[in-house]
Amino acid sequence: MRILLGIALRNLVQSRRRTALVGVAIGGVTLLLVCLLALADGVRDNLVRAATTISAGHVSVAGFFKPNATNLNAIVTGRAALRKLVEENVDGLDYIVERHRGWGKVVGNEGTLQVGFSGVVAEDEPALFDTLSLAWESEYLAGGRDEVIGDPRELAEPGTMVLFAAQARRLGVRVGDTVTIKTETLSGQTNTADARIVAVARDLGLLSSYAVFVDRGLILDLYRYNEDTTGAFWIYLEDIDRADEVMRTLRTAIAEAGYALREHESDPFYFKVSRVQTEDWTGQQIDVTTWRDEVSFLTFIVTGFSVLTWLITTILVSVIAVGIMNAIWTAVRERTREVGTMRAVGLSRGRVLALFLLEAALLGLVSSSAGAILGLGLITLLDALSIRIPAEAAQVILLSDTLHLRITPQALASAVGVLTLLTAASAIWPSVQAAALRPVKALQHAE
Amino acid sequence: MHPIVELENVVKEYPLGRVTVRALRQVNLALDRGEFTVVAGPSGSGKTTLLNLVGGIDVPTSGEVRIDGRATSRLSDRALTALRLEKLGFIFQSFNLINVLDVVQNIEFPLLLQGELSRRERRVRVDALVERVGLQEQVRQRPGELSGGQRQRVAIARALVTRPAIVLADEPTANLDSATGTAIIELMREINHTDHTTFIFSTHDPKVMERADRVVPILDGRLEADTHSRSRAAPVEAR
Ligand SMILES: Nc1ncnc2c1ncn2[C@@H]1O[C@H](COP(=O)(O)OP(=O)(O)OP(=O)(O)O)[C@@H](O)[C@H]1O
Ligand SMILES: [Mg+2]
Numbered sequence: 022m023r024i025l026l027g028i029a030l031r032n033l034v035q036s037r038r039r040t041a042l043v044g045v046a047i048g049g050v051t052l053l054l055v056c057l058l059a060l061a062d063g064v065r066d067n068l069v070r071a072a073t074t075i076s077a078g079h080v081s082v083a084g085f086f087k088p089n090a091t092n093l094n095a096i097v098t099g100r101a102a103l104r105k106l107v108e109e110n111v112d113g114l115d116y117i118v119e120r121h122r123g124w125g126k127v128v129g130n131e132g133t134l135q136v137g138f139s140g141v142v143a144e145d146e147p148a149l150f151d152t153l154s155l156a157w158e159s160e161y162l163a164g165g166r167d168e169v170i171g172d173p174r175e176l177a178e179p180g181t182m183v184l185f186a187a188q189a190r191r192l193g194v195r196v197g198d199t200v201t202i203k204t205e206t207l208s209g210q211t212n213t214a215d216a217r218i219v220a221v222a223r224d225l226g227l228l229s230s231y232a233v234f235v236d237r238g239l240i241l242d243l244y245r246y247n248e249d250t251t252g253a254f255w256i257y258l259e260d261i262d263r264a265d266e267v268m269r270t271l272r273t274a275i276a277e278a279g280y281a282l283r284e285h286e287s288d289p290f291y292f293k294v295s296r297v298q299t300e301d302w303t304g305q306q307i308d309v310t311t312w313r314d315e316v317s318f319l320t321f322i323v324t325g326f327s328v329l330t331w332l333i334t335t336i337l338v339s340v341i342a343v344g345i346m347n348a349i350w351t352a353v354r355e356r357t358r359e360v361g362t363m364r365a366v367g368l369s370r371g372r373v374l375a376l377f378l379l380e381a382a383l384l385g386l387v388s389s390s391a392g393a394i395l396g397l398g399l400i401t402l403l404d405a406l407s408i409r410i411p412a413e414a415a416q417v418i419l420l421s422d423t424l425h426l427r428i429t430p431q432a433l434a435s436a437v438g439v440l441t442l443l444t445a446a447s448a449i450w451p452s453v454q455a456a457a458l459r460p461v462k463a464l465q466h467a468e
Numbered sequence: 469m470h471p472i473v474e475l476e477n478v479v480k481e482y483p484l485g486r487v488t489v490r491a492l493r494q495v496n497l498a499l500d501r502g503e504f505t506v507v508a509g510p511s512g513s514g515k516t517t518l519l520n521l522v523g524g525i526d527v528p529t530s531g532e533v534r535i536d537g538r539a540t541s542r543l544s545d546r547a548l549t550a551l552r553l554e555k556l557g558f559i560f561q562s563f564n565l566i567n568v569l570d571v572v573q574n575i576e577f578p579l580l581l582q583g584e585l586s587r588r589e590r591r592v593r594v595d596a597l598v599e600r601v602g603l604q605e606q607v608r609q610r611p612g613e614l615s616g617g618q619r620q621r622v623a624i625a626r627a628l629v630t631r632p633a634i635v636l637a638d639e640p641t642a643n644l645d646s647a648t649g650t651a652i653i654e655l656m657r658e659i660n661h662t663d664h665t666t667f668i669f670s671t672h673d674p675k676v677m678e679r680a681d682r683v684v685p686i687l688d689g690r691l692e693a694d695t696h697s698r699s700r701a702a703p704v705e706a707r
Contacts, residue, residue, distance in 0.1 A: 024580045024581075359564075364525070366552070366558060366626070367550070369549050370545060370549070
């Protein structure tokens with residue numbers, strides 16, 4: 022009924038002060054909700070970025086090789102053949118990179134670090150150097166320059182390393198310095214090598230604390246691997262959302278080609294190592310995972326943000342619900358005579374209910390839309406400013422060293438939808454009371 | 469043809485704390501189509517109560533009120549609301565317009581509730597009534613911008629717009645000065661003449677009574693022998 026909409030709208034305009042007061046509250050909560058959603062989504066985005074830079078491809082095909090029951094190498098033997106099989110069985114492939122893996126100690130000028138190594142082939146890494154954002158020297162070195170020093174593309178040269186700002190700080194090193202790498206094979210043999218630092222990247226939160234990039238040759242040397250091995254194939258897809266589907270296809274194809282395939286376990290690679298080591302088998306096993314599996318221990322962060330967002334919203338909404346209910350109550354009281362008149366003229370109970378609910382819904386829609394638009398503006402501004410997160414602990418949780426906010430149109434729409442619905446819901450009780458008024462009584466009501 | 473409104477042994481009581489107020493006692497009344505009837509009585513005599521029952525916005529404690537043959541106390545709220553919308557028009561003492569709607573929208577309101585006429589048909593009908601009540605200059609004004617007489621004209625137009633079988637008016641001139649009041653009664657009388665709309669309204673103003681076909685005197689919730697002559701108004705004011 023257009024006329025009811027018209028009446029509802031005009032009544033809102035008529036009682037400007039009350040409308041403004043309640044509207045600002047609804048808009049404010051929407052603004053906050055939108056910002057929190059954007060933060061949660063930003064963290065999710067950070068997680069995807071960090072995970073697919075440091076820990077995994079969209080889909081990863083890794084290998085465990087056991088020359089005997091107690092020894093374990095995290096490698097795929099017969100790399101060329103498996104790569105061919107992978108390439109043939111991935112639909113919507115963007116590109117594949119290979120990462121050789123190792124773990125051990127990095128000894129710097131002022132400290133040591135226990136890390137996992139990612140051996141990269143620089144010329145096969147189109148995206149890594151774009152994704153990694155480099156730190157200014159001043160970010161990891163007291164008295165350093167306010168500019169980026171070094172170039173990660175130098176990983177193409179033998180004996181090179183790229184690490185993260187927090188690591189450089191702890192080791193007390195800068196670009197150009199040489200660090201010593203110490204690895205211990207599972208059989209107890211210690212190998213060492215020197216690596217020259219060619220670049221220092223900005224931190225990516227928790228995931229970047231324990232990972233460094235080195236040139237692939239360094240891993241081959243340290244572990245005496247032959248050329249026809251690799252650690253893992255990291256597969257990047259045109260659409261990351263197809264990761265699960267691609268993983269399933271690959272599993273089937275790899276198993277059918279006669280490889281021993283590990284059961285799917287949603288754990289990161291390093292968690293599996295100790296488990297595999299104690300298993301009683303020899304030879305080669307292939308493991309296929311998605312990026313989600315590799316960061317499954319981090320999803321609590323994303324879940325936590327979502328839970329927190331809705332918790333805060335629920336509390337605030339409960340508070341403003343009382344205000345909304347009060348406002349509609351007042352409107353019903355003020356317009357009781359009018360309700361009586363309209364009922365006498367022939368307005369049904371249902372339409373009286375609709376009239377007041379519509380008024381509330383309209384108030385909710387307009388205020389929450391305004392809040393959402395303002396929120397979008399604020400999010401865009403804050404994200405563009407790339408504000409540095411001051412505390413390292415916060416960086417670890419937020420998975421980035423700068424504040425990243427992002428919101429999808431769907432999230433924006435759902436914030437508006439939820440607030441509108443809640444506003445209407447808060448008005449149900451007074452609206453039902455208005456609808457229940459007997460026309461005679463309502464008409465007798467003193468203004 | 470049965471009377472448009474029939475009251476049979478109607479009693480209306482209001483509970484008031486521990487006591488019960490008897491507002492109407494054993495009222496019998498029949499109104500014929502096209503009549504211009506005045507219910508006349510002093511304050512507290514039961515005029516409003518009677519009109520509320522006739523208008524189907526309240527139901528009797530006992531007895532029966534039949535509007536166009538249908539007993540109001542046997543109808544659901546929904547059916548009674550529909551009956552009011554289709555058969556009745558209301559004019560109130562304090563005008564009771566919808567404040568946020570302008571003159572045209574107020575008049576059109578019942579038609580929109582009925583939802584039977586097209587936009588164009590509604591327009592034609594509203595325009596004709598606006599002209600009839602002489603508010604062509606005020607069509608886009610809201611009630612707050614109108615004088616009392618103008619507001620009551622809007623209310624009359626609203627009451628007539630659905631072409632109801634019967635129009636009720638509870639002391640329609642009480643909040644108007646006497647010249648304006650007379651003009652309003654003249655307008656209703658004229659509409660009654662030309663369109664044969666049944667009118668029933670209450671008053672305690674002798675000047676208004678003079679204009680009626682029929683005066684039904686009411687006192688202490690009882691109807692007294694009424695008169696059908698326009699020439700003689702019953703002097704019920706004396707008490
Ligand atoms: N809701 C109510 N509760 C209790 N008593 C009521 C109620 N409405 C009316 N009455 C009583 O019923 C009697 C008739 O009232 P009613 O309003 O019908 O008289 P009236 O003739 O319209 O008077 P007035 O000229 O003052 O409008 C009065 O004694 C009044 O006090
Ligand atoms: Mg009265």
